[in-house]
Amino acid sequence: MSVNIDSCVVTPGSDDYVDEAWQLKEEINEREGVLKQRHNFFSDAYRRSTVHCYVREGELIGFAAVRRDGYILFLAVSPELRGEGIGKQLVARVAEDHDTITCHARTSNENALQFYEHLGFEIKRRIDDYYEDGGDAYYLKLGSDVGITDKISELMRR
Template structure:
């Protein structure tokens, strides 16, 4: 079931955020993610966050800022490839007529996932913080 973030479950959300980032971005130091943890935890409640929860367990979430920018889509490792990410994207498409995001080129699974959901690459650039190449992608209704 997809619902809005219940702030009392932010620690569960943040564990998914941290672990998924470290698993999916092994080309970036784990320290980078750990050093950004408190910042993300602080700003997350200011975002629109849709949570996929099943039987009381949060299995994934998507955060949208500035009414259209996907700041992140995360599904716990053990629940990936079960359609949860697709459900979160589809829910977000009902909320926004345009969705934008940046994704690391080296994260080919994510790039392919977004392409499958109709996102188009509009730019290739270097992330200022990590120095990794990323795509800017967009989806329009």
């Protein structure tokens, strides 16, 4: 990752970067048809989460909003910067604070599924009609049964 990228943590209850995160999410939604949350749902969930952010030259380029139990509500990386290790770094930051990490991903979101599989997440189950628009999801887990600490350490060496 480039040295001109700064990281910060937005604590629960804060609005820091919420508008920028919404804009990044919407950009991804328009391009890829994923991350389809409504504004009120997104902003409320964001404010209740711990949010790990990466910022370059004042612009939010990636974030992970995480609940206290290690569930990733939102993970987004600017499409122009994918493949640069930002998503991997965000998951590694979440792993520093949690024994297990879980999330949902659309069954049709091949990019996300490949990303999570590469990190060692396992599909635990499929949930039909999970999303508001009727889309199906996989529930994914990285954690104690797959050695999260070792996996993230290995991941960061790559």
